[in-house]
Amino acid sequence: MERFTRLDALACPLGLANVDTDQLIPARFMSRPRSEGYGRFLLHDLRFGPEGEVLGFALDAPRHAGTTAIVARRNFGTGSSREAAVYALWDFGIRCVIAPSFGDIFASNAVKNGLLPAQVSPDDAESILALLDAAEVPRLVVDLESLRIAAGSRSFPFAIDAVRRLQLLNGWDDLDLTRRHIDEIAAYRARRVAEAPWILPG
Amino acid sequence: MGQARTLFDKVWDSHVIVTREDGESLLWVDRHFVHEGSHHAFRQVDARSMALAEPGLTFGVADHYVPTRNRPAIGNPEIAGMVERLSANAARHGFRLFGLEDPDQGIVHVVGPEQGLTLPGLLVVCGDSHTSTHGAMGAYAFGIGASEVAHVLMTQTLWQRKPKRMRIRIGGALAPGLSAKDLALHVIRTIGADGARGHALEYAGEAISALSMEGRLTLCNMSIEAGARCAMVAPDAVTFAYLRGRPLAPQGEAFERAEAAWRGLASDPDAEFDRDIALDAAAIVPLVTWGVSPEDALPIDARVPDPAEEADPARAAYLQQALDYMGLKAGMRLEDVTVDRVFIGSCTNARIEDLRAAASVLIGRKAAVPGLVSPGSSRVKAQAEREGLDRIFREAGLEWADSGCSMCVGMNGDLVGAGERCASTTNRNFRGRQGKDARTHLMSPAMVAAAAVTGRLTDLRKLAGG
Numbered sequence: 111m112e113r114f115t116r117l118d119a120l121a122c123p124l125g126l127a128n129v130d131t132d133q134l135i136p137a138r139f140m141s142r143p144r145s146e147g148y149g150r151f152l153l154h155d156l157r158f159g160p161e162g163e164v165l166g167f168a169l170d171a172p173r174h175a176g177t178t179a180i181v182a183r184r185n186f187g188t189g190s191s192r193e194a195a196v197y198a199l200w201d202f203g204i205r206c207v208i209a210p211s212f213g214d215i216f217a218s219n220a221v222k223n224g225l226l227p228a229q230v231s232p233d234d235a236e237s238i239l240a241l242l243d244a245a246e247v248p249r250l251v252v253d254l255e256s257l258r259i260a261a262g263s264r265s266f267p268f269a270i271d272a273v274r275r276l277q278l279l280n281g282w283d284d285l286d287l288t289r290r291h292i293d294e295i296a297a298y299r300a301r302r303v304a305e306a307p308w309i310l311p312g
Numbered sequence: 313m314g315q316a317r318t319l320f321d322k323v324w325d326s327h328v329i330v331t332r333e334d335g336e337s338l339l340w341v342d343r344h345f346v347h348e349g350s351h352h353a354f355r356q357v358d359a360r361s362m363a364l365a366e367p368g369l370t371f372g373v374a375d376h377y378v379p380t381r382n383r384p385a386i387g388n389p390e391i392a393g394m395v396e397r398l399s400a401n402a403a404r405h406g407f408r409l410f411g412l413e414d415p416d417q418g419i420v421h422v423v424g425p426e427q428g429l430t431l432p433g434l435l436v437v438c439g440d441s442h443t444s445t446h447g448a449m450g451a452y453a454f455g456i457g458a459s460e461v462a463h464v465l466m467t468q469t470l471w472q473r474k475p476k477r478m479r480i481r482i483g484g485a486l487a488p489g490l491s492a493k494d495l496a497l498h499v500i501r502t503i504g505a506d507g508a509r510g511h512a513l514e515y516a517g518e519a520i521s522a523l524s525m526e527g528r529l530t531l532c533n534m535s536i537e538a539g540a541r542c543a544m545v546a547p548d549a550v551t552f553a554y555l556r557g558r559p560l561a562p563q564g565e566a567f568e569r570a571e572a573a574w575r576g577l578a579s580d581p582d583a584e585f586d587r588d589i590a591l592d593a594a595a596i597v598p599l600v601t602w603g604v605s606p607e608d609a610l611p612i613d614a615r616v617p618d619p620a621e622e623a624d625p626a627r628a629a630y631l632q633q634a635l636d637y638m639g640l641k642a643g644m645r646l647e648d649v650t651v652d653r654v655f656i657g658s659c660t661n662a663r664i665e666d667l668r669a670a671a672s673v674l675i676g677r678k679a680a681v682p683g684l685v686s687p688g689s690s691r692v693k694a695q696a697e698r699e700g701l702d703r704i705f706r707e708a709g710l711e712w713a714d715s716g717c718s719m720c721v722g723m724n725g726d727l728v729g730a731g732e733r734c735a736s737t738t739n740r741n742f743r744g745r746q747g748k749d750a751r752t753h754l755m756s757p758a759m760v761a762a763a764a765v766t767g768r769l770t771d772l773r774k775l776a777g778g
Contacts (some may be wrong), residue, residue, distance in 0.1 A: 125626070125629070126630075126633075127626075127630055128505060128604070128605045128607075128630075130605075130740070130742045130743075132740065132742040132743070132744060132745050133742065133743055133744065136744050136748065137721050137722055137723050137745075138722070138723070138748075140349060140723070141377070141390050141391065141393070141394050141723075144352065144355075155743065155744045155748055155749070156743075160730070160748075183626065184506060185505055185506040185509075185539070188505055188506065188539065188605075189441065189536075189740060189742060190440075190441050190721075190740075191439060191440055191441040191455040191456060191457050192349070192457075193352060193457035193458035193459060194352070194458075196457070211506050211509060213506075213509075213539065214509060214510060214539065214541055215441055215454075215455055215456065215457055218456075218457060218460070219457035219458075219459065219460075222457065222459040222460070223459070236626070271473065272334065272335075273334050273335065273336050273473065276334070284459070284463050284471055285360075285463060285466065285467070287471070288338065288463065288467050288469060288471070291329065291330055291338055291469075294329050294330050294338075295329055295338070295340075295467065295468070295469055298329040298340055299340065299468075302326075302340060306433075306570075306573060307566065308431070308562040308566050308567070308569060308570035308573075309342055309431070309433075309434060310368070310369075311343075311368070311369070311429055311560045312428065312559070312560045312561055312562055312563055312566070
């Protein structure tokens with residue numbers, strides 16, 4: 111997994127709340143192999159019309175070419191557990207999403223793919239959205255070591271679970287960590303089945 | 313130990329293999345359900361050339377992409393490929409598959425409890441957010457992403473940080489004609505679509521005890537729409553009666569021993585919750601959603617919001633965008649909203665009790681709009697046909713189809729057309745959920761049936777005797 115330490119980002123303000131994973135990638139694209147790249151499916155139906163025409167959504171504006179971070183309102187990534195939502199963000203080039211709250215499953219999926227879900231206060235989200243709108247170049251710097259976001263002359267704190275922070279900083283893979291506990295897993299299984307044999311399917 | 317524990321605490325504690333210094337725990341997984349959409353995870357397993365850790369605890373269910381008509385033929389090769397890939401993975405890795413032609417096939421969150429695979433006190437995961445459903449049996453059940461699915465396939469474990477504990481006590485009794493779906497929508501509109509985020513939710517109170525197993529499954533199913541990590545109901549006589557004799561549940565003496573253990577799965581009287589909320593079931597009226605989030609629910613006799621009356625500009629903009637997408641006028645009466653079609657189905661509301669409730673409204677009546685009825689499982693379908701419910705739906709003019717996720721998510725091609733409005737028993741009214749530019753109104757099966765009869769959103773209490 112790629113490490114995340116510090117991101118000097120062109121950032122796109124999406125003033126949307128409740129951006130669910132059905133919007134991040136509509137279901138009809140999920141049977142496609144990842145090898146094709148999922149970036150063009152990101153927020154597809156907000157970006158493209160029935161004939162594939164570009165609708166002028168913020169992400170496609172010339173001003174936001176090369177965006178690597180997005181800023182949204184509350185409850186980003188709510189809904190379906192589809193990790194494809196993270197694949198779409200990642201393949202598009204997004205490495206960080208800044209919002210006041212995230213769907214739990216989305217946040218977990220994000221970290222497992224090296225994408226940072228940075229939680230800010232609702233007031234700070236509004237300030238960052240306004241700063242990006244007003245800035246000549248919509249740029250911000252996200253520093254995972256210090257848990258700060260710098261935008262223009264201002265700096266904002268953000269939060270992330272301490273373990274997830276370390277995983278991102280180190281690029282840790284869960285499976286490598288789990289393999290260290292192989293004996294404990296086997297012992298647990300034997301104990302559990304002995305104590306409650308009914309847990310095994312009939 | 314010795315300390316008072318909640319139901320969630322007890323199930324959590326019994327699954328901890330190790331807890332790291334940083335607070336993350338490695339948990340044992342008792343049941344892992346996979347479906348066609350799990351292909352990303354199997355690719356991760358293949359990339360590491362790993363075998364499944366516990367094929368005997370892994371169960372495949374074909375539901376997301378299966379056709380609901382003319383089985384087993386699948387016209388679209390891309391969709392057929394998804395169903396075939398699951399079969400191939402089941403054969404190669406040696407786990408039981410409830411496949412397209414299996415008489416026990418159905419939607420994973422209907423099949424698990426129905427087969428007796430989901431039991432009280434188990435830890436259940438699936439790469440699907442509505443896995444929260446299984447918590448209705450007193451299980452700790454939650455949806456996971458593809459990387460976690462791959463981790464469970466390879467290790468039968470999962471790293472988790474213990475969520476906070478939240479209880480929602482619902483006292484009083486639901487009015488006649490109301491159901492668990494109204495309870496669920498009431499909870500979500502009260503606490504918000506992220507109101508239970510980061511929390512393990514337990515439902516308690518007399519309105520919960522009074523619910524059937526089907527009703528509890530509906531309520532826990534929708535809890536992910538309030539952002540809950542999982543939802544649980546303590547197992548009781550209703551749970552035990554539901555499970556006794558299920559094909560893959562413990563049988564005979566093993567069941568008696570299991571039930572004795574399950575009786576201990578209740579929150580201790582003095583157990584503490586991080587949040588505790590009390591609601592009154594008697595205050596609830598039939599609810600429908602008007603917007604693009606399940607929290608956008610209102611009593612059927614209400615009017616849709618008017619952004620002009622909203623002081624917060626961000627909120628006003630949200631309301632206006634939702635109204636525009638839904639094709640509604642600010643302040644209009646919900647009962648004046650006409651619908652183009654109805655859908656009765658999904659892991660939320662397609663169990664036998666749901667079909668009975670819808671049929672009881674439709675009996676002797678004609679639907680004013682087309683509609684699709686897709687039972688929650690092939691077993692539910694067979695039972696409904698034994699009870700003659702299929703005839704009631706057909707005679708009303710609705711289509712009676714096979715079981716799958718169908719028009720809830722549209723992956724199999726059962727779609728609501730662009731700009732069309734659908735009264736639906738499903739769980740998500742997100743933009744584009746039922747099809748590109750489709751407009752979804754969520755409500756109970758009885759309310760969907762009432763909308764089918766009149767062709768508009770309808771207070772079923774006014775329809776009675778009509």
